[in-house]
Structures are given as C-alpha cells and as structure tokens.
Amino acid sequence: DTEVTQTPKHLVMGMTNKKSLKCEQHMGHRAMYWYKQKAKKPPELMFVYSYEKLSINESVPSRFSPECPNSSLLNLHLHALQPEDSALYLCASSQENRPWDGYTFGSGTRLTVV
Amino acid sequence: AQKITQTQPGMFVQEKEAVTLDCTYDTSDPSYGLFWYKQPSSGEMIFLIYQGSYDQQNATEGRYSLNFQKARKSANLVISASQLGDSAMYFCAMRESANAGKSTFGDGTTLTVKP
Numbered sequence: 001d002t003e004v005t006q007t008p009k010h011l012v013m014g015m016t017n018k019k020s021l022k023c024e025q026h027m028g029h030r031a032m033y034w035y036k037q038k039a040k041k042p043p044e045l046m047f048v049y050s051y052e053k054l055s056i057n058e059s060v061p062s063r064f065s066p067e068c069p070n071s072s073l074l075n076l077h078l079h080a081l082q083p084e085d086s087a088l089y090l091c092a093s094s095q096e097n098r099p100w101d102g103y104t105f106g107s108g109t110r111l112t113v114v
Numbered sequence: 115a116q117k118i119t120q121t122q123p124g125m126f127v128q129e130k131e132a133v134t135l136d137c138t139y140d141t142s143d144p145s146y147g148l149f150w151y152k153q154p155s156s157g158e159m160i161f162l163i164y165q166g167s168y169d170q171q172n173a174t175e176g177r178y179s180l181n182f183q184k185a186r187k188s189a190n191l192v193i194s195a196s197q198l199g200d201s202a203m204y205f206c207a208m209r210e211s212a213n214a215g216k217s218t219f220g221d222g223t224t225l226t227v228k229p
Contacts, residue, residue: 031215042205042219043159056215088157099147099209100166103217105159 003027006091006106014114015081021109023074023091029104031097032074034066035090037108043090049074050097081113117141118206120220127196128228134181135191135223137206145211148189150180153222154202162204165189196227 004025013019023032031050035043047066048056054066063085065077074091088108094101119138127133139148150162165173165180173180181190193200206220 040203040222040224042221045216048215050215090157090159092159097215099145099211100164101209102147102149102161102164103151103159104161105151107156107158110157 004091004093004104004106006089006109008109009107010110010112012112012114013078013081015083017081018077018079020078021076021089021091021111023076023106024072025093025104026072027093027095027104028071029093029095030071031094031101032068033092033094033103034074034076035092037088037090039088047076048097055097078111081111083113086111086113117218118208118220120206120223122223123221124224124226126226126228127193127200129198130195132192132194133196133225135193135204135206135225137189137191137220139187139189139206139208141187141208141210143210143212147209148180148182149207149209149217150178150189150191151205151207152200152202153205159205163191193225198227198229201225201227 007022034046037043046060049068052068063080067075090108091106092103146167148165152160163175163178165182177194179192203222205222207217
C-alpha cells in the first residue's frame with residue numbers, strides 16, 4: 001500500500017462553518033505534513049508531525065488546527081475560515097523527517113470558502 | 115534570497131523528444147537532498163527522482179534523470195522520450211539537513227508536450 005488518502009476531495013464551506021480534512025497512510029511513515037497550495041504556485045508548508053508530535057507550525061492562523069490521533073492519521077480542523085483560505089490542501093508523508101526522505105502526497109482537498 | 119530557482123515558467127516539447135527542466139539552488143548546508151515532483155492538472159504531487167548531496171552519480175529513474183552539478187548548484191531534470199502524459203507542472207525541491215522538516219519548493223515549470 002503506497003498511498004496517501006485524503007478526504008473529502010472537494011469541500012465548500014461557509015465562513016461560520018466547522019469542518020475537518022482527513023489524511024490517512026498505511027506505509028509506516030513516521031512524518032506527516034499539511035501543505036496549502038494556491039493555483040499555479042508552489043505548496044506552502046503549514047504543519048509537520050514527526051512521530052505523532054507536532055514539530056513545525058509555520059505560523060499558521062489558529063483557525064487551522066491540526067491533529068494526529070495515531071501514526072496513520074492526520075486531521076486538519078477548520079473553523080471560521082476566510083475566502084482567501086480557499087486553496088488545494090495537500091497532505092504528505094515521508095518515512096521520517098530526514099533530508100533524503102521524499103514525500104508521498106495525497107491527491108488533495110480542494111477547499112472553497114464562501 | 116530564493117533557495118530554489120526554476121527559471122522556465124513554461125516549456126514546450128514535441129512528443130518523443132527529450133527535454134531539460136532547469137533548477138538551481140542555494141545552500142550552505144553540506145548535507146541536503148534534491149527532489150523533483152510532477153503535478154498534473156488533477157492536483158496530486160508525484161515524486162519523480164531524488165539526488166543526495168553526497169551522491170557521486172547522477173540519479174536516474176526510468177525516463178527521468180537528474181543532471182547534478184554540485185559546483186554550479188544545479189539539479190536539472192531530464193525527461194527522455196516525452197509522452198503526452200508528461201504534460202504537467204514540475205517542481206524542484208530541497209531538504210537541508212539543518213532544516214530537514216521543511217522542503218523548499220521552486221516556483222515550478224509548466225511542461226506541455228505537443229503531439
């Protein structure tokens with residue numbers, strides 16, 4: 001199993017809604033990541049989890065709240081988002097958090113905030 | 115200063131021909147990894163190839179090879195025998211040992227393969 005599965009694939013939410021994005025991998029990877037990507041731009045790192053502990057938070061607004069319930073799962077809880085938060089949200093995993101570890105990405109969640 | 119520079123916003127190549135996508139990088143860390151990813155219009159980022167800073171030989175993976183010139187700090191991706199399915203955006207990325215939690219991505223190159 002060499003996949004990272006993200007759900008949902010598409011999400012439309014209002015600015016007062018609360019929703020969650022889910023990411024799952026069964027490759028035994030110990031590092032997981034959330035990236036945000038705007039159209040035709042490179043991905044921007046949001047959070048890094050290493051061995052289920054948050055190791056990097058790239059000064060992301062508190063309306064984004066990550067959670068790593070176990071080594072296979074990564075969630076991103078969304079609350080009171082703004083229209084500018086509309087983007088493709090990519091989850092990735094890597095074997096560990098080392099310079100030679102490439103990412104396996106999920107197919108992303110396309111989020112639209114209305 | 116940008117750590118990863120991809121100078122070609124868009125490239126065109128004829129089907130079955132080879133194409134080189136440029137990437138230069140900037141780091142003072144002696145230990146780092148360089149990666150290329152492909153992103154089709156569907157959105158998923160696909161890992162293509164990896165080159166370590168201490169690797170003596172250029173990396174190859176099927177039709178992909180990485181032309182690594184350490185002194186020039188360049189890591190160009192060569193795609194041989196282009197196929198229509200190669201049309202996508204391509205990102206060069208770097209992970210530094212001192213900052214391994216973060217990958218730095220270039221701005222990407224959009225490759226279009228013409229039949």
